[in-house]
Amino acid sequence: MKFKRIKTAFLAVLFTTSLPAFAAEAESCVPSWCKAPNAKLKPSEQSICRYPELQTADHLLNLVYQQYRNALQGEAQKKLTAAQSQWRTQERDTLTGKQELLAAILERVQEINFMSSMVNNP
Numbered sequence: 001m002k003f004k005r006i007k008t009a010f011l012a013v014l015f016t017t018s019l020p021a022f023a024a025e026a027e028s029c030v031p032s033w034c035k036a037p038n039a040k041l042k043p044s045e046q047s048i049c050r051y052p053e054l055q056t057a058d059h060l061l062n063l064v065y066q067q068y069r070n071a072l073q074g075e076a077q078k079k080l081t082a083a084q085s086q087w088r089t090q091e092r093d094t095l096t097g098k099q100e101l102l103a104a105i106l107e108r109v110q111e112i113n114f115m116s117s118m119v120n121n122p
Contacts, residue, residue, distance in 0.1 A: 029059035043096045051098050057105040064109050068116040080115075 033039050034049035041049065048054040069080055087108055095101045 029055045031055065031058060042093050044093045044101060047096050047098060047101055054098060054101055054105070057102055057109075061105050061109050061112070064112045064116070068112050068119075071116065071119060 029052070031045075031048065033041065033045060034055070048058050065080075065084060069077055072080055091104055091108070092101070095104055
């Protein structure tokens, strides 16, 4: 477990140091709910809207999630959707700090990539 935290922290540092310029220009990475006037955002969502690096990481998570979800069917797809909703409410939405949110999002990207690789390469 300690290695996983160190690895995730390393990825977060790498991500924040290598992509800020890209993230600042990546308008397509801004979630639609960040642009919605009078949106009632959770503190975690406010943080994502505030930091381009979090927007980029969230965009990456959405891409990976949608790709994996589209590869599934029926009950497996429903279970993934429920698991993602649970992760959002029990993990992401409990965090507000930039680094902790970034680490959580990138860890979730890794988890979904791993699950996807198990389906694609049994």
